[in-house]
Amino acid sequence: MRAILAHGPYNPRPGAGFIAPPSLDRHRRFAMKTHLQDLLTAALDQLLAGTEVTRPAIGIDATKDAKFGDFQTNLALQLAKPLGKPPRAVAEALVKALPASSHVAKVEIAGPGFINFFLQQAAFQTIVADVLAQGDRYGRDDSGTQGRIMVEFVSANPTGPMHVGHGRGAAYGDSIAKLLAATGWTVWREYYINDAGRQVDVLAVSVWLRYLQACGETLDVPRRGYPGEYIKKTAAAVREAHGDAFLRPAAEVLAGLPPDAVAADGASDAEKDAAKIQQERYLDALIERAKSLLGDGYAAIQHTALNDQLGVIKKTLADFNVGFDQWSSEKALVDSGFVQKALKRLADKGLTYEQDGALWMRTEAFGDEKDRVLVKADGAATYFCNDLAYHVDKLDRNWPVLMDVWGADHHGYIARVRAAIEALTERKDALNVQLIQFVTLSSGRMGKRSGNFVTLQDLIDEAGTDATRFFYLTRSHDQHLEFDIDLARSQSNDNPVYYVQYAHARICRVFEQLAEKGGRWNTADATAALHRLDTEHEKALLTLMGRYPEMLRKAAGAYTPHTVVFYLKDLAEALHSYYNVHRFLVDDDVELQNARLALVAATGQVLRNGLAILGVSAPEKM
RNA sequence: GCGCCUGUAGCUCAGUUGGAUAGAGCAUCGGCCUUCUAAGCCGGCGGUCGCAGGUUCGACUCCUGCCAGGCGCGCCA
Numbered sequence: 001m002r003a004i005l006a007h008g009p010y011n012p013r014p015g016a017g018f019i020a021p022p023s024l025d026r027h028r029r030f031a032m033k034t035h036l037q038d039l040l041t042a043a044l045d046q047l048l049a050g051t052e053v054t055r056p057a058i059g060i061d062a063t064k065d066a067k068f069g070d071f072q073t074n075l076a077l078q079l080a081k082p083l084g085k086p087p088r089a090v091a092e093a094l095v096k097a098l099p100a101s102s103h104v105a106k107v108e109i110a111g112p113g114f115i116n117f118f119l120q121q122a123a124f125q126t127i128v129a130d131v132l133a134q135g136d137r138y139g140r141d142d143s144g145t146q147g148r149i150m151v152e153f154v155s156a157n158p159t160g161p162m163h164v165g166h167g168r169g170a171a172y173g174d175s176i177a178k179l180l181a182a183t184g185w186t187v188w189r190e191y192y193i194n195d196a197g198r199q200v201d202v203l204a205v206s207v208w209l210r211y212l213q214a215c216g217e218t219l220d221v222p223r224r225g226y227p228g229e230y231i232k233k234t235a236a237a238v239r240e241a242h243g244d245a246f247l248r249p250a251a252e253v254l255a256g257l258p259p260d261a262v263a264a265d266g267a268s269d270a271e272k273d274a275a276k277i278q279q280e281r282y283l284d285a286l287i288e289r290a291k292s293l294l295g296d297g298y299a300a301i302q303h304t305a306l307n308d309q310l311g312v313i314k315k316t317l318a319d320f321n322v323g324f325d326q327w328s329s330e331k332a333l334v335d336s337g338f339v340q341k342a343l344k345r346l347a348d349k350g351l352t353y354e355q356d357g358a359l360w361m362r363t364e365a366f367g368d369e370k371d372r373v374l375v376k377a378d379g380a381a382t383y384f385c386n387d388l389a390y391h392v393d394k395l396d397r398n399w400p401v402l403m404d405v406w407g408a409d410h411h412g413y414i415a416r417v418r419a420a421i422e423a424l425t426e427r428k429d430a431l432n433v434q435l436i437q438f439v440t441l442s443s444g445r446m447g448k449r450s451g452n453f454v455t456l457q458d459l460i461d462e463a464g465t466d467a468t469r470f471f472y473l474t475r476s477h478d479q480h481l482e483f484d485i486d487l488a489r490s491q492s493n494d495n496p497v498y499y500v501q502y503a504h505a506r507i508c509r510v511f512e513q514l515a516e517k518g519g520r521w522n523t524a525d526a527t528a529a530l531h532r533l534d535t536e537h538e539k540a541l542l543t544l545m546g547r548y549p550e551m552l553r554k555a556a557g558a559y560t561p562h563t564v565v566f567y568l569k570d571l572a573e574a575l576h577s578y579y580n581v582h583r584f585l586v587d588d589d590v591e592l593q594n595a596r597l598a599l600v601a602a603t604g605q606v607l608r609n610g611l612a613i614l615g616v617s618a619p620e621k622m
Numbered sequence: 623g624c625g626c627c628u629g630u631a632g633c634u635c636a637g638u639u640g641g642a643u644a645g646a647g648c649a650u651c652g653g654c655c656u657u658c659u660a661a662g663c664c665g666g667c668g669g670u671c672g673c674a675g676g677u678u679c680g681a682c683u684c685c686u687g688c689c690a691g692g693c694g695c696g697c698c699a
Contacts, residue, residue: 061638064645074641077679087679111642112679157699199699358697369625369695376697383699411626412694437627438693474647475635478627480692482634487648493661494648502661513658547638554638566636569646580654580663622661 032123032546033060035103036071043097044075047090053082062547066536069108069116070124070543076113087113124542125530131545131602132523139182139549139609146184149432150394151177153405154317155192158309159203161230162316164483165407165439167456171472171615172436173405174322175561178613183556188399191324192390195306196331197383201287202226203309204302208290210235211246211301212253219250222286223260224279234308238301246297253293257285316457321465321615330386333393339381342389342424343374351423361388366419369412384413388420395425403432403559411435434559437480454485463488463495466616470497473561473614496569500607501619503572507604508620510584514597519585526598529591533599537578541599544571545606552613561614568610575603 040058048055056078063072076091083090091109098107106118131138153173156166173189181187194200206225210232213219221227238246261278263271291298317323333339343359346352351362357377364371374385394402402421406413410433418431441454459468471488474496475481487494514521533542548567555563584596608618 061641064638064642068642072641077641080679114642194699197699356697360697373697378697380697382697387699408627409693413699435627479635480628484634495661496647498661499647502659506659506662510658517658551638558639562636563638566646573646576662577664579658580660583658585658622659 032103032119033071035101036060036073036117039098039101039104040073040075040094042099043094046097047093051083053079062543063116066539068110068114069106069118071117071119073115073117074113076109076115080113091115121534121539121542122531124539124546125533127542127546128530128533128598128602129527131605132527132598135605136609136612138605139552141182141184143184144186146180146186147401148186148188148399149180149401149403150188150190150397150399151180151403151405152190152192152394153177154322155194156313157194157199158306158313159199159226160228160309161312162456164441164454164456164459164485167320167459167468168439168472168477168481169405169407169436170317170320170322170456171469172434172477172561174615175469175473175564175613176403176405176434176556176559178615179552179556179561179564182613183553185556188326189324190394191327192387193310193327193329193331194383195310195329196334196386197380198287200302200306202283203305204298205283205286205290206231207234207238207305208246208294208301209286211238212248212250214239215244215247217247217250217253219254220260222279222283223262224276224283230309230312234305237308238304241304242297242300246294246301248293253286253289257289258282312457316455316460319460319465320456321469328390328393330390333390334381334386338393339386339389342392343385345392345424346374346420349423361416361420361423363416363419363423366422368415368419372416384416384420387417391417391421391431392424395421395430400427400430401432402430403434405434405436408435408437434477436477439481439483441483441485459485459488466501467495467497469614470500470565470616471495474565476560476562497616498622499576500568500572500611501617502622503575504604504607504611504618505620505622506579507575507600507607510597510600514585517585517587519587519593521594521597523598526594526601529595530598532592532595535582537574537581538596538599540574541571541578541603544574545602548606548610564610564613568607568614571603571607571610575600575607 037058037060040060041055044055044058056075058073058075060071060073063069076087076094079090079094080087085093088109091113095107095109095115103120103123104117105120108116108118110116151173154162154166154170156162156169162170177187177189202225206221206227209219209221209225213221214232214235221231225231258281259278260282261275263275267275290301294301343352346361351365352374353360353362358373359375360371361374362371372384373382374388375381391402404417414431414433417433418428421430422428456468463471467488471483472481511521533539544567551563551567555561555567578600582596584593584600586593586596604618611618
């Protein structure tokens with residue numbers, strides 16, 4: 001469940017599982033932007049006085065190209081129609097009405113009527129002082145004023161190790177949680193352990209049969225069971241803990257069971273389906289047999305198996321630098337009676353009914369395609385039923401916004417969960433689902449039941465956490481990702497993470513060199529020297545650093561950590577270019593050296609801050 | 623069949639929520655290390671933004687239709 005599967009290519013967008021991004025207005029905008037807005041507001045008031053035209057929202061954007069200045073506005077284009085004048089004429093009038101400002105070096109009208117602002121370099125130089133003063137907090141909003149949000153992610157089934165698809169959800173979830181926490185949200189991260197239901201029985205039986213094999217019994221593992229090698233390890237763990245206590249003769253285990261059918265090679269689809277059904281029946285019979293033969297021992301095997309699998313998952317996540325505030329157990333939720341309570345709440349509202357021996361919920365009344373089963377005719381709760389209760393539990397714990405990070409194959413599942421939440425809370429927008437698109441491997445298919453897949457652990461061990469995380473986060477999460485395993489494993493210099501890390505390492509090396517030469521540097525002197533930063537390369541760095549806070553908010557608002565990745569690549573590029581053209585350690589001009597050291601120190605800080613959002617380290621040496 | 627999504631350089635992907643001449647990495651071609659790490663820098667080549675209409679000052683972006691591909695449509699999880 002919740003798995004990010006990794007089959008064929010697939011690229012749907014979040015669609016229904018998408019709520020409006022949090023408002024950006026409550027955040028402090030880049031100060032220069034505010035300043036320009038003030039200027040334009042004054043100009044507009046003058047221009048529009050005596051007309052019927054109301055003042056439009058003033059949009060100011062960073063320019064795409066330095067030749068267009070630093071900021072641009074399309075106000076004149078928007079006002080051309082209501083004012084009945086050509087855009088360029090409006091622009092000229094606007095510029096004429098602009099109050100004077102010591103920060104603005106030049107204003108130009110360009111193209112169809114854009115107004116471009118060229119700022120004084122001094123306006124940018126102060127960014128360095130800001131960054132150095134704020135350090136790790138630069139760009140962050142730790143106020144928590146956006147609200148409380150719970151992010152549930154990974155939630156991989158404890159029936160096997162995580163594969164590369166889960167890795168994507170883990171990297172995304174961890175990063176979006178960090179991003180939200182850095183932009184004014186109070187964040188709680190949770191992993192939902194699906195330790196109830198039939199799949200856990202399948203796990204127990206799969207382990208038991210491997211255990212029997214290890215004890216010397218001759219019998220095959222079920223075709224629809226979990227076949228992976230990891231099951232053998234778990235079986236060994238059971239044997240370690242319990243010895244031969246669960247040994248039963250193969251003949252006794254298999255006596256009277258239906259056949260574990262297999263479809264012939266050229267079988268039709270119908271024949272294959274029939275075989276599949278028979279295999280499932282066989283598995284069910286085997287589960288019943290295990291329970292009756294083992295008694296309490298069955299639960300012991302299951303318990304050990306679950307712990308073993310969960311332990312593997314926890315180790316992988318720890319290695320992957322992913323942490324949770326809470327691991328919530330589905331079984332515990334059921335055992336506590338909370339699921340029953342949730343069902344009663346639904347029943348009290350008249351939202352459930354019985355039909356064909358099953359208990360249904362009226363999800364269709366809340367926008368779902370059809371009603372859904374909560375309790376099956378055999379008395380077992382559906383996955384949806386327990387999950388519904390879990391979501392109610394989250395809301396009850398005072399987390400009014402719930403983000404769920406799911407694999408894209410869960411698209412059709414969103415409507416019913418949202419329906420359930422709306423039915424119980426009358427809140428339509430509490431659930432924010434982010435669907436993570438499939439991961440395809442450059443070679444081979446994967447899946448737990450095939451027993452043949454690349455685990456996330458393998459990937460981390462070979463490519464490293466930094467490279468793996470960066471690779472995942474380089475693609476937009478709502479875009480299908482082709483994972484080039486060979487590239488990731490090769491640790492070649494092509495890996496984009498090195499480009500960014502290298503920029504940081506280079507900066508650190510400069511300060512090492514400074515120390516080796518017996519040079520000194522301090523923030524006060526450096527800040528006083530900032531007026532010496534006047535080259536194009538320096539301007540580029542200053543501009544980019546100034547955009548960092550805004551970029552973070554944009555990334556958080558769109559739930560796109562990859563925005564941070566692309567920003568960091570740009571920042572690293574600006575640093576590398578600068579590094580190749582100018583020297584920072586200039587002995588014969590201490591003031592210039594101070595200014596440049598301040599600039600690269602600030603750049604290093606922003607690189608660190610950004611990489612921290614991604615959960616990627618910023619090495620001092622490479 | 624119905625619903626949702628995707629289509630951008632040879633490959634892998636961005637594209638600031640409608641802005642100016644559509645960008646980056648890889649690949650390929652050519653330059654740059656006696657100087658803070660060449661895991662780097664600078665430049666060249668490379669495009670009918672799937673196709674056709676529409677909306678407007680302006681469209682990769684919004685709307686409609688079509689083509690191609692994917693996912694979902696269980697008393698599975």
